[in-house]
Amino acid sequence: MLLSIPTLLLVAIFIFSLMGLLTLHAWSRGAREQTLGYLASTLLLAAFGVTLVSLRGIAPDTIALVLGNVVLLLGATMNWTAMRVFGGRAPHLPGILAAPLLWALWGLTPGYYDNLGLRVTVYSLLTAIYGGLSAFELWRNRKRLEVSYLPALVLLVMHSGFYTVRIVADHGISLEHALAGTGRGTRFFSFLLFESMLYAIGIAYVTLAMVRERAELKFKAAAYSDPLTGIGNRRAFLSGGKQLLAECSRRGEPVALLLCDLDHFKRLNDAYGHQTGDQALIAFGQVASQRIRQQDVFGRIGGEEFACLLANTDEHAALLVAQRICSSFHELPLLAPGLLSVSIGIANSTGDEHDLARLLSRADHALYAAKDQGRNRVQVYRAVVTAPETTSPATTTPPAPAA
Template sequence: MVGSYLAAAMLCWLGWERFDRREVIAWMMALSLCTLLRAAMFLAYRRTPVNLRTPATWERRYWATLVLSAGVWGIGAVAVMPAGDLMGQALIMLFAVGMSVSAVSCYSSYRNMTLVSIALVLLPSTVWLLLQPSGLQQGIAVAVLVFAFFVASATRSLAQALETAWRLKHEMELAHRLAMVASCTDELTTLNNRRAFFDQARAQHALCRGQRRLVAVLMLDIDHFKQINDTFGHAAGDQVLQRIGAVIKAALREDDIAGRLGGEEFAVLLPDTPQAAACDIAERLRAAIAQLNVSAEHRVTASIGVACASANDTELDTLLSGADKAMYRAKATGRDRVAVVEPVRAAV
């Protein structure tokens, strides 16, 4: 955008004494309007949320401004072409060829854009020269056409190479993102694995500490899980874990963090959650898990421990330890229940 405007301005400056000044002024005014229009489009694009910057929305607008700018450039070059000044004509063709080279560098990954830009910039002046009686003028036009032919041929290979390179780059980025997700996700339940849970929980706890908010932690353990594996097989046990993972995910709010710590043990961090609300969430989880059955005779249950305190006053490990102790108390007092540590510090 800037380059095409500067090229036209430089050409007009160099040919000020050779060109019709009224045509020069009209050309520069038209190019100024095109440049402002393209600049407005780019600013609108930058201000648009990233998720809305799609080719379906913006590519047609970009094409329209590109065609308008290149067309004004090519037609303006013909308009200022001095009929009896071979040096002026050669100067204009030199700049037009330079604009074609810049089109290759700017749009090389989009072959159609490259070809359209070259055609709109070069063809008007080239056709004009071909229609002149002088053999030298026609020779310049033929030389430009030969140059344009070889450039057009080269753009195919260049565009294909760049397209392949970009596709491989995006595939590698996608593979990297998938690998990162896989390294942080428990394969069976699709919850966070132990490492990811602690990393995210510490970050969320630090955020709550900075804002002096409450934090609650739930520790959940499936009752008699070994008996499920021994009686019904490990496949049934894996299915129970998957279903419990789905129950936990369905109960989470946007900022809540859940993970499988190992075996049949799960943890959930609830930011900005008072004890009553944490107990309510824990009770809903317990009731939902109690509706899961391995068989008609064997019901799945879970024991849940709850710990809640101000993040500013309590470390995350202290909360987890308190919730863990409450969970074991729930098991010791009959299982399939929620137990609360209060206060957390007294439990540690």
């Protein structure tokens, strides 16, 4: 038994309006996420367009058949724009206006009102194209979305597929026959309204879920990122370090920890100002990041203290990495060549021991030994000897301050 077409039209207008207003509310309450703004306009335009189309026989045909379909097509282009913006691309005004303008110009021609089947075919084709473009925007940007985009992608593909089927399966039914429940295309028209309502609910829900998921990822990234240097903070280092140690322990791989502390940092701040001190911290973060691998864990764990946890790295390889970091930072022309320096303590895992707290403690002992022996050097922790092994990347004594 088919539902009454007038009832379906009223329910469709209500659902489009409700979902549009709720999406608009979510947009206004959040950080003004553009995706939600465009999606809200999609749903509200759909409600307005269906209202205008439903006025056939009451309002002039120019309003019901031309303006109504122009508004509906504009809603389809806004749907495409919402997915485009969510993927990180700017709105494309010619693409937004192309379908509505094409329909409006066609509506000015004398033969527009004479062929219902052609109007249905063209409208379905344009809607299917923009639905496909919406799905394509999600697919092409899937690698950088970092959210669960598949539900939205499936929904868009199904919506576009439905209108593709309509091109060949539906030759149109006049609104008078649809409202009366008579005519060959009544069943398809009923299903069309039902599919539109399900799509409106589904696309609003999954888009809001994607926007929320991305916002949560941004907050999480901010909570695990050092705001000055842009690298991981102490929380990120401890979390990532424990995970890396567990993986290396499972594979039986050695791990090395580099604990780095910028030399005479307080003196640098006092002499040149905190802005210069901040530049030194940023510069060291960049130098160290360029000399470790993607799988290693690096973070700023204190004021001028940094830590690098190197996966599958023995003592010799860790020593080479630390020496490169130390010498590269020492040679930076940030103030004067040789004015900047860093001391680095190294601790290596022994046997099956992969404990982050113990590695940090041992690297800290080595770091203070490097400080005591003149700074601007690398020191390796030794558990069986009184004095740790010493090695310097450039000089065994710190550079003299600039005159």
